[in-house]
Amino acid sequence: MGMRSPHLLHLYSHPAPSPSSLLEPEGRVATRGRPVARVWGMQGWRLGWCLFLEWARREEEQAEGDGVLAGWPGRAREKTAPPVVGLGTLGPGLQPGMADSAETRKLVYLVTGGCGFLGEHVVRMLLQREPRLSELRVFDLHLGAWLEELKTGPVQVTAIQGDVTQAHEVAAAVAGAHVVIHTAGLVDVFGRASPETIYEVNVQGTKNVIEACVQTGTRFLVYTSSMEVVGPNIKRHPFYRGNEDTPYEAIHRHPYPCSKAQAERLVLEANGREVHGGLSLVTCALRPTGIYGEGHQIMRDFYHQGLRLGGRLFRAIPASVEHGRVYVGNVAWMHVLVAQELEQRAALMGGQVYYCYDESPYKSYEDFNMEFLGPCGLRLVDTRLLVPYWLLMLLATLNALLQWLLRPLLLYAPLLNPYTLAVANTTFTVSTNKAQRHFGYKPLFSWEDSRTRTIRWVKAMEGSAP
Ligand SMILES: NC(=O)C1=CN([C@@H]2O[C@H](COP(=O)(O)OP(=O)(O)OC[C@H]3O[C@@H](n4cnc5c(N)ncnc54)[C@H](O)[C@@H]3O)[C@@H](O)[C@H]2O)C=CC1
Numbered sequence: 001m002g003m004r005s006p007h008l009l010h011l012y013s014h015p016a017p018s019p020s021s022l023l024e025p026e027g028r029v030a031t032r033g034r035p036v037a038r039v040w041g042m043q044g045w046r047l048g049w050c051l052f053l054e055w056a057r058r059e060e061e062q063a064e065g066d067g068v069l070a071g072w073p074g075r076a077r078e079k080t081a082p083p084v085v086g087l088g089t090l091g092p093g094l095q096p097g098m099a100d101s102a103e104t105r106k107l108v109y110l111v112t113g114g115c116g117f118l119g120e121h122v123v124r125m126l127l128q129r130e131p132r133l134s135e136l137r138v139f140d141l142h143l144g145a146w147l148e149e150l151k152t153g154p155v156q157v158t159a160i161q162g163d164v165t166q167a168h169e170v171a172a173a174v175a176g177a178h179v180v181i182h183t184a185g186l187v188d189v190f191g192r193a194s195p196e197t198i199y200e201v202n203v204q205g206t207k208n209v210i211e212a213c214v215q216t217g218t219r220f221l222v223y224t225s226s227m228e229v230v231g232p233n234i235k236r237h238p239f240y241r242g243n244e245d246t247p248y249e250a251i252h253r254h255p256y257p258c259s260k261a262q263a264e265r266l267v268l269e270a271n272g273r274e275v276h277g278g279l280s281l282v283t284c285a286l287r288p289t290g291i292y293g294e295g296h297q298i299m300r301d302f303y304h305q306g307l308r309l310g311g312r313l314f315r316a317i318p319a320s321v322e323h324g325r326v327y328v329g330n331v332a333w334m335h336v337l338v339a340q341e342l343e344q345r346a347a348l349m350g351g352q353v354y355y356c357y358d359e360s361p362y363k364s365y366e367d368f369n370m371e372f373l374g375p376c377g378l379r380l381v382d383t384r385l386l387v388p389y390w391l392l393m394l395l396a397t398l399n400a401l402l403q404w405l406l407r408p409l410l411l412y413a414p415l416l417n418p419y420t421l422a423v424a425n426t427t428f429t430v431s432t433n434k435a436q437r438h439f440g441y442k443p444l445f446s447w448e449d450s451r452t453r454t455i456r457w458v459k460a461m462e463g464s465a466p
């Protein structure tokens, strides 16, 4: 997802609400504004053209009788969806029918990493399920062209190309936001980035987000943490159907889990800090297990690898090793719900962690992937034959050595390395209902829906180049 259309680049200044008015029903804004670096915005003359395009698109969709974008939760309402929980908690009570009235739209959300795999789902989920949204700021190092299509609805979508490691860029984007959902991160367990870079983005970037909230008076911060904060640990202890209170020796050496753990601690410790204007910061952290669904890069890699191997994949991990997985739409939904409920339930939810969970079955990493890749023509070769562990360990070690040797010349970063082998080979599953108890979470997508959507997305890749 690279940056496109540089002609849209312009400087932009967000009017920032005075801190005391942040949650006022009228949503008044004060005049203090900060320049925002490299912001893509909608220029006035383009609005008419975009409205026309949107009208044309809707006509076309109606003609097709289906408003669903392939594989996305965004456009069509889920038939199975439960009613939106938590309406009216940040402002006055809101009735479902009032959702599109300009009067009820007064909240400004910022999603960092909003163009990533999870971030894009969070952005679309917010547009679909937060009727009080007036502006949605999408902050990312690389902006996706798909953002353009969102700019014609009732919510002002502001795309901000920025870097979380740059405190001034973060502060400018945060100023005036009511809620920050911080999903940006460097997800690297393959040795693509240096440990320093991983810390810079995941830890310093998170510090910058927290400080920006404090300085600008933003009160609600939701952080995307990870199961990796807990385990699997370096001793490869299994975590079997554990919950947020299950004792576990969380000892790590790899930069990714270490950085996520440090960042999560910073976020939780910031809960209760006084923000500009005198009110207090309310934070919490969500810990997804392995996320899957539309846009999942590793699933894409496995699919293309399977095609290259003539439709076969070789079992590498014993079927008995269970791996926690959760559908991206449900992870996004949890983020939206938490954001909606944080104010009303600050005392209960502030400083808390929640595992992300849904009805996805407990399976080994490969058997789980086959739920989607199987219906798309791939098969796991004779399930009694397992690549021996010693051979995998040897290959993983060789890969690590090659990566080190080749580093001065090229980046060699295959999926298999000693760390990924250890993670894939260690049981880590969660069984909890904390999110349901604390903020009424129920998965928005059933396992059947999640599976169908993911299969549809994999099928849509058929024939596409790896
Ligand atoms: N993918 C998974 O299975 C899991 C992911 N997570 C967490 O969820 C979050 C999102 O992960 P994914 O969507 O999978 O990753 P992703 O790589 O698809 O998305 C991360 C986004 O952050 C942006 N980003 C990276 N560095 C940045 C910077 N310096 N400034 C601004 N933006 C930057 C990237 O451009 C990208 O769009 C991460 O914090 C990750 O640690 C947690 C558990 C599991």
Ligand SMILES: CC(C)CCC[C@@H](C)[C@H]1CC[C@H]2[C@@H]3[C@H](O)CC4=CC(=O)CC[C@]4(C)[C@H]3CC[C@]12C
Pocket: 187, 189, 225, 226, 227, 228, 289, 290, 291, 298, 316, 317, 365, 415, 416, 419, 420, 421, 423, 424
């Ligand atoms: C043939 C190999 C042995 C199979 C390799 C599979 C691995 C690439 C993946 C197995 C488990 C994955 C990780 C897990 O889902 C937990 C994660 C949480 C995060 O926060 C980031 C991603 C990840 C570390 C994920 C990465 C890929 C695996 C190691």
